[in-house]
Amino acid sequence: MKLAILGAGDVGRSVADLAAEYDHDVVALADSMSATVDPSGIAVADALERKVGDEALGTSDPEDVFETEYDVLVEATPTTLGDAEPGFSHVKRALEADRHVVLANKGPVAERYEELRALEADSAGSIRFEATVGGAIPVLSTIEDCTPQAVTAVRGVLNGTANFILTRMAAEGLDYEHVLAEAQDLGVAEADPTFDVDGTDAALKFVILANVLGDGGFSLEDATVEGIQSIPGSALDLAAEDGRTIRLIGEATREGIRVGPRLVPENGALAVTGTRNIVQIETRNAGSLHSSGRGAGGPETATAVLSDVGRLPPL
């Protein structure tokens, strides 16, 4: 397949870098400023070197990406809330041109799911978005295999930064502020960690899951979200007295979405440590399935994008 990649952050760059391994060609790569476009395949290594060196990606305008001949638009621009722009318009343009779209950007799928599905219904192209939930962990494809109707709930840990902070607080008896600073030094938490610690990032993923289970109907404002900022070290100590710990757990069902700090058994499946993520898929006929792994990171998330590309039908 010929890939046009929008967004040259960790995920977009990794998709470009790994595409050849999966037998795909990259015909365009764009960030918000410029693009490099070549119908016979761009020189990926050179483009990535320019990007890392803070030079312009290429000499083309990002708009030119849509004019070139591609099979799949990879939407890997930063997640935005509300109208989910410009990501939503990118997807719309590709679908209206009868192209496939694979999203790593959570915004359009969480905030405007029904509109995306309506556009897809009128297009020869399809949308897929495995990379929006749980990075490298096959969550949506597992639900697709079980069929969404047979899945009653999805629960789990889908934010590595919050999980890292809670794990360190419990292990070292340290307070939130201290561990957050450490996480920022280690590069586990961003300079502005708000969306990770206030539950927004996890909530977007569980909104997407609820949309898949219920075939739409949810956006971020439907989720009940609480963060971990108000959890002191002493709360984790008390939880440990009874063999429990606290994790930022999300739940998605057809009834709604809830994300917040919850008590879970210290040695239970959901109490993953460090930046690891886990999902528990509760099925009607087959009990619970658990998958855990790396929920973020460029190459990890890129594998989810490229697996999606591989699942697309020929155009």
Place this chain on the structure above:
Amino acid sequence: MMANPPEGGDEDDPDAETDGGLRAYTVRLELVDEPGELLRALAPIADNGGNLLSIHHERGNITPRGHIPVEVDLECPPDRFDDVVEGLRGAGVNVIQAGAEHYGEEVNVVLVGHLVETDLSNTLSRIEDEADAVVLDLSLAAPEGTDGISSARARLAIDSGRSSEALAAIRSIGTDKDLTVVEPLLGGDA
């Protein structure tokens, strides 16, 4: 360990019961706060062939009705347990839970916030009242002193099948008092 007496009532395995053997039971009583009341309440247990294992007398924890909850672990032959409970009731003791039949579910919640300033004892009474739960025990951690943010873990007994409602009630008490309520994750094999 060979000499382990047969009356080592096995709480973990309710089916572990031998001919003429003993089993452990938990009985929850509510006593009036008067001298001699505890002793009076315990007499019917021995009178009916029960053997006291432990008594957890939560003096500091008054129920909404102004009584003192007492948890009694005892052992007796399974066929005598009904007599023990009848004996207690016959003596006018308020038995609120006997054996496993009423206990249903036990859940932990952790509360975080200005627990002391928002009247912890009132918070617990409201939980018992509004969530229809019994506070079995409580641990408090106040590393910043009683004026600061503190945490408390409460172990609650809730009737079977009522956990979701009880937790929703506790959530709304938390909202009223500006406390963070860390609930257990129900459902699924977490």
